[in-house]
Amino acid sequence: MSSHAEEKGRLWGLLAEYETVPAVLEAAARVRDAGYRYFDVHTPIPIHGLDEAMGIQVSRLPWLVAGCGAVGASTGLLLQWWTNAVDYPFIISAKPYFGLPAAIPVTFELTVLLAAIGAFVGMLVANGLPQFFHPLFRLERFRRASNDRFFISIEARDPKFDPRATRALLESSGGRPVLEVEG
Amino acid sequence: MRAMVDLGNEPRVLGEKASPVVRGGWLAAGVGLVAALALGALSGQGWRGFFFAYLHAWAFFASIALGALFFVMLQHLTNAGWSVVVRRLAEAMASTLPLLALLFVPIAVGLGELYHWSHADAVAADPLLQWKSGYLNTPFFLIRCALYLGVWVWLARFFVGRSLAQDTSGDVAHTLAMRRRAAPAMFLFAFTVTFAAFDLLMSLDPHWYSTMLGVYYFAGAAVGFFASLILFSYLVQRAGFLRRAITREHYHDLGKLLFAFTVFWAYISFSQFMLMWYANIPEETLFYLHRQEHGWGWAGLALVFGHFLLPFLALLSRGPKRRKGALAVAAGWLLIMHWLDLYWFVIPVQSEHATLNWASLALAVGLAGALMASMLHRVRATSLVPERDPRLMESLTFENA
Numbered sequence: 001m002s003s004h005a006e007e008k009g010r011l012w013g014l015l016a017e018y019e020t021v022p023a024v025l026e027a028a029a030r031v032r033d034a035g036y037r038y039f040d041v042h043t044p045i046p047i048h049g050l051d052e053a054m055g056i057q058v059s060r061l062p063w064l065v066a067g068c069g070a071v072g073a074s075t076g077l078l079l080q081w082w083t084n085a086v087d088y089p090f091i092i093s094a095k096p097y098f099g100l101p102a103a104i105p106v107t108f109e110l111t112v113l114l115a116a117i118g119a120f121v122g123m124l125v126a127n128g129l130p131q132f133f134h135p136l137f138r139l140e141r142f143r144r145a146s147n148d149r150f151f152i153s154i155e156a157r158d159p160k161f162d163p164r165a166t167r168a169l170l171e172s173s174g175g176r177p178v179l180e181v182e183g
Numbered sequence: 184m185r186a187m188v189d190l191g192n193e194p195r196v197l198g199e200k201a202s203p204v205v206r207g208g209w210l211a212a213g214v215g216l217v218a219a220l221a222l223g224a225l226s227g228q229g230w231r232g233f234f235f236a237y238l239h240a241w242a243f244f245a246s247i248a249l250g251a252l253f254f255v256m257l258q259h260l261t262n263a264g265w266s267v268v269v270r271r272l273a274e275a276m277a278s279t280l281p282l283l284a285l286l287f288v289p290i291a292v293g294l295g296e297l298y299h300w301s302h303a304d305a306v307a308a309d310p311l312l313q314w315k316s317g318y319l320n321t322p323f324f325l326i327r328c329a330l331y332l333g334v335w336v337w338l339a340r341f342f343v344g345r346s347l348a349q350d351t352s353g354d355v356a357h358t359l360a361m362r363r364r365a366a367p368a369m370f371l372f373a374f375t376v377t378f379a380a381f382d383l384l385m386s387l388d389p390h391w392y393s394t395m396l397g398v399y400y401f402a403g404a405a406v407g408f409f410a411s412l413i414l415f416s417y418l419v420q421r422a423g424f425l426r427r428a429i430t431r432e433h434y435h436d437l438g439k440l441l442f443a444f445t446v447f448w449a450y451i452s453f454s455q456f457m458l459m460w461y462a463n464i465p466e467e468t469l470f471y472l473h474r475q476e477h478g479w480g481w482a483g484l485a486l487v488f489g490h491f492l493l494p495f496l497a498l499l500s501r502g503p504k505r506r507k508g509a510l511a512v513a514a515g516w517l518l519i520m521h522w523l524d525l526y527w528f529v530i531p532v533q534s535e536h537a538t539l540n541w542a543s544l545a546l547a548v549g550l551a552g553a554l555m556a557s558m559l560h561r562v563r564a565t566s567l568v569p570e571r572d573p574r575l576m577e578s579l580t581f582e583n584a
Contacts (some may be wrong), residue, residue, distance in 0.1 A: 058501070102461060
């Protein structure tokens with residue numbers, strides 16, 4: 001990636017590299033304890049206990065999914081009640097205009113559909129996706145995050161961020177090397 | 184990553200601590216059976232009420248043991264690691280199947296009271312029963328039942344026996360043998376449970392038929408089993424065993440399975456109902472019509488809310504599944520609902536009006552006592568975890584992501 005002269009010096013954050021799972025877990029816990037909020041851990045494999053080490057709170061996404069499901073259920077019921085019993089009453093095979101058993105499948109499907117869309121779109125939005133470029137991609141070394149190295153990145157926008165103190169923290173936690181990432 | 188639990192100083196053999204429960208179980212068995220027999224002898228209708236209560240109680244406890252057998256086979260089929268610390272408890276529950284096979288005898292004795300189609304004069308007066316008599320006749324019925332019971336006892340002996348043998352030998356070949364046979368065993372299990380449900384439950388009303396009844400019984404069995412396993416784990420831990428081996432992570436997974444099968448039961452039972460409601464064919468709707476009149480409708484509504492809606496909302500989120508006290512309450516509730524589900528299926532054939540069959544309650548206590556006593560008597564000398572299962576370590580350190 002090209003870096004124009006005027007962009008030089010605009011720091012996005014710091015990136016520290018670790019060799020082992022225990023090392024990155026311990027470092028993540030130290031970054032968490034130091035009070036940082038805008039930081040992330042990059043790993044090629046899922047690590048159990050990483051959420052806790054990073055201090056990640058329980059996701060609020062389930063509430064969105066529940067809300068979407070409730071909207072789906074009531075939409076399904078109201079739609080069938082209104083079309084079958086109010087707008088165009090029509091007797092089909094001697095059933096009541098609005099029979100609850102017959103309305104359940106559509107209600108169920110709409111509940112699942114809206115809940116699934118809520119989960120999918122909500123997850124994307126909460127993660128800031130889709131995103132086609134990330135400053136970390138400027139670093140050649142970062143490619144190993146999908147292969148055999150673990151990384152911690154701390155963003156400069158974090159209120160606790162200080163170029164020197166943050167670097168010291170990452171280095172003392174075992175990060176080798178600690179690199180600057182341009183924005 | 185969770186630290187490795189050292190099983191060295193973890194109490195995991197019941198030993199003498201089981202003795203009071205075993206004695207209490209046999210006492211409950213005696214009291215329950217005598218009470219049920221007394222109720223049967225004093226009843227104005229003869230032994231009919233007793234035999235229906237007995238079939239209900241037997242189907243209830245058999246469903247839990249069958250659910251346990253299903254769970255054990257499923258863990259081997261999928262090569263599951265997380266469940267190893269609770270698998271021995273499920274194996275103990277599945278090993279009640281030989282006793283349940285013995286306890287089938289009263290059903291064979293009461294065949295004439297239970298099954299309308301077993302009377303020659305009833306068949307002679309009924310063209311539909313004549314059509315079905317090639318399948319629904321007493322000798323063939325008893326042969327089939329013997330076959331189902333034989334298959335279940337055989338499967339339980341194989342999977343429980345190999346697991347216990349591994350405790351002493353530590354041979355991985357046992358695990359591999361169980362994994363290889365789990366898939367064909369699952370086929371055998373599915374066919375026998377489906378046809379057992381057709382024969383024992385559906386033929387109570389020989390005019391009515393539902394191709395979904397086999398899976399309906401299975402879904403209830405899974406709910407009953409997971410509820411029982413959660414309670415069993417909870418009580419074993421309360422008694423001071425496996426305190427650190429079974430963690431909230433295991434309860435979380437058991438809770439997920441309990442939730443999933445509660446939803447599955449609702450899906451199956453609603454599908455059965457809706458298809459019959461929509462098609463509106465008299466011989467099919469008769470089943471539901473009968474269970475909506477004379478007070479039985481309340482039992483049906485109790486199932487809609489108590490067996491599905493309430494537990495669905497209670498177990499939906501993560502929290503209650505990870506708190507074992509809350510989960511145990513939900514499990515106890517669902518176990519009662521599973522009992523009511525089978526009651527709602529069996530007892531309306533005996534009694535047109537909704538009643539509480541007291542013999543059903545007495546036999547629930549009696550059979551529970553007998554099965555628990557024999558189960559604990561059997562497992563008290565062995566470890567409560569598969570000591571040398573190659574996946575034990577994985578289970579001890581298991582964590583939900």
